[in-house]
Amino acid sequence: MTASEAWRNWAGNQRSIPTLVHHPDDEVALAAAVSNAAARGGRVKVVGAGHSFTGISRPDDVMIDLSQYQRIVRVDREANRVTVQAGIGLRTLNRALDAVGLALPNLGDIDAQTIAGAISTGTHGTGARFQSIATAVVSLRIVAGDGSLVIAAPDENPGLFEVARVGLGALGVLSEITIQCVPAFSLHAVEEPRRLDDVLADFDRWADTSDHAEFFWFPHTDIAATKTNTRVELGPDTRSRWTRVRDEEIVQNALFGTVTRLGSLRPSMIPSLARTVVKNLGRSEYTAPSHAVFTSPRRVRFKEMEYNLPRAALLEAFDRVRGLVDDLRHPVSFPIEVRVLGADDIPLSPAFERESAYIAVHVPARERHERYFDGVEEIMNDYGGRPHWGKLHGQTAATLRFRYPRWASFEAQRELIDPDRCFTNPELARVLGD
Ligand SMILES: Cc1cc2nc3c(=O)[nH]c(=O)nc-3n(C[C@H](O)[C@H](O)[C@H](O)COP(=O)(O)OP(=O)(O)OC[C@H]3O[C@@H](n4cnc5c(N)ncnc54)[C@H](O)[C@@H]3O)c2cc1C
Numbered sequence: 001m002t003a004s005e006a007w008r009n010w011a012g013n014q015r016s017i018p019t020l021v022h023h024p025d026d027e028v029a030l031a032a033a034v035s036n037a038a039a040r041g042g043r044v045k046v047v048g049a050g051h052s053f054t055g056i057s058r059p060d061d062v063m064i065d066l067s068q069y070q071r072i073v074r075v076d077r078e079a080n081r082v083t084v085q086a087g088i089g090l091r092t093l094n095r096a097l098d099a100v101g102l103a104l105p106n107l108g109d110i111d112a113q114t115i116a117g118a119i120s121t122g123t124h125g126t127g128a129r130f131q132s133i134a135t136a137v138v139s140l141r142i143v144a145g146d147g148s149l150v151i152a153a154p155d156e157n158p159g160l161f162e163v164a165r166v167g168l169g170a171l172g173v174l175s176e177i178t179i180q181c182v183p184a185f186s187l188h189a190v191e192e193p194r195r196l197d198d199v200l201a202d203f204d205r206w207a208d209t210s211d212h213a214e215f216f217w218f219p220h221t222d223i224a225a226t227k228t229n230t231r232v233e234l235g236p237d238t239r240s241r242w243t244r245v246r247d248e249e250i251v252q253n254a255l256f257g258t259v260t261r262l263g264s265l266r267p268s269m270i271p272s273l274a275r276t277v278v279k280n281l282g283r284s285e286y287t288a289p290s291h292a293v294f295t296s297p298r299r300v301r302f303k304e305m306e307y308n309l310p311r312a313a314l315l316e317a318f319d320r321v322r323g324l325v326d327d328l329r330h331p332v333s334f335p336i337e338v339r340v341l342g343a344d345d346i347p348l349s350p351a352f353e354r355e356s357a358y359i360a361v362h363v364p365a366r367e368r369h370e371r372y373f374d375g376v377e378e379i380m381n382d383y384g385g386r387p388h389w390g391k392l393h394g395q396t397a398a399t400l401r402f403r404y405p406r407w408a409s410f411e412a413q414r415e416l417i418d419p420d421r422c423f424t425n426p427e428l429a430r431v432l433g434d
Contacts, residue, residue, distance in 0.1 A: 009051070015058075016060055018059040021065060022065065031148075038146055045062070046065075048114035048116055049114050053390060053392045066087025066114065072088070075102075086174040090104075090110075102181035102182065105180075106212070109295055120389075124351065130342055135165070136181070140152040144417045162346065162413075163409055170424065187288065192225075194223070196223060200319075214338060216336065219325045221278045237292055238286045255280070264367060270331035306391045308385065311340060314338070334361070338359055341357075
């Protein structure tokens with residue numbers, strides 16, 4: 001336990017100085033940190049890797065840091081399941097799974113998050129036949145608001161299990177997580193620039209016939225960078241070390257970083273810089289183990305808002321976002337990302353009971369985002385958009401509860417596991433309405 005340590009998130013737009021910081025390395029210490037805080041009426045925030053853009057993981061009283069709570073607890077080779085301590089980073093988890101011939105079924109575009117942080121906000125990748133990471137959870141060990149331990153699984157506290165997979169950090173501290181994995185696989189990746197209008201015209205066929213399809217439209221151009229990943233049998237990475245460095249570090253990070261820096265200094269140059277970037281986008285095709293294709297490093301800091309929409313509304317909504325971007329006074333330097341996802345059954349998952357599309361918008365971390373993000377949010381509201389819980393948005397409990405048909409189930413479980421709101425913070429109070 002340490003007296004105080006400054007905390008900040010990855011983007012640097014959320015900061016705080018907690019009153020006390022715990023680094024538990026076993027479950028007894030973890031539960032004690034919660035019960036001690038609860039006994040004095042304090043509030044506890046367990047932080048992951050700080051990769052949320054909202055204040056959802058901002059500690060304002062006691063902070064629990066799980067960086068010493070990252071072990072693999074059990075591997076069930078017959079059922080292809082692993083049980084892990086909740087603070088394990090996705091990168092460490094992916095490597096540990098490699099060693100036993102397993103993999104997570106789907107991933108987002110980075111591996112820097114903790115498993116608990118990723119599932120708690122509904123973190124997702126892309127794929128119309130696939131779902132968010134939280135859907136792979138098969139059971140949870142949770143420390144409740146009074147420090148007691150609760151198991152949540154389909155056959156034990158099923159009501160809690162339903163909601164706690166995307167629990168926003170409001171339903172206790174996840175201690176151990178059991179995950180249904182799949183046999184390790186590779187992805188055959190095809191990355192190529194295409195005309196945006198062609199991508200949109202063919203979107204539904206492309207998204208439905210690909211395992212994992214996504215595109216990034218470069219505003220002020222008519223070009224989208226497309227990625228199509230097909231699941232294939234496990235094999236080695238076919239990229240040379242140089243190709244990987246060129247694609248991930250030089251094109252995605254160094255070149256892009258230069259463009260955003262120049263664009264921040266001279267916004268009027270952004271459209272011509274964007275046209276230069278898209279002219280230099282090449283086609284690449286390779287095969288590599290799944291997590292090496294799904295994820296790549298992100299060295300350019302940004303802020304992001306992302307909305308989940310009914311898939312059927314995507315093309316109309318995207319067209320309106322495109323119109324908005326053209327009308328903004330300040331040109332947009334970051335590409336707009338579009339992904340798809342299958343429906344799930346987790347009450348506060350943005351993909352709850354809907355075949356989904358996601359539209360994500362970004363600005364450099366130090367730039368103002370309000371005018372742009374507010375404009376996009378207004379469009380998303382017209383389609384019942386559900387914001388990513390870890391990404392910037394302006395919704396409140398009043399505007400959100402009607403977008404989630406099972407909102408009351410979440411509230412009921414929260415009342416049981418944390419009646420005194422030991423796990424709340426200002427962001428949770430805003431979105432859950434304490
Ligand atoms: C560069 C970048 C790329 C990203 N890419 C994607 C993407 O491809 N897809 C996507 O969906 N999202 C993406 N995100 C968002 C990110 O996945 C989520 O915000 C995720 O929640 C971050 O995980 P974390 O470990 O940093 O958790 P934090 O942000 O630290 O915490 C998130 C929430 O989880 C809670 N939490 C953490 N640990 C526990 C625990 N043990 N028990 C209970 N609650 C806990 C916290 O209290 C908080 O409420 C990206 C973010 C960044 C910065």
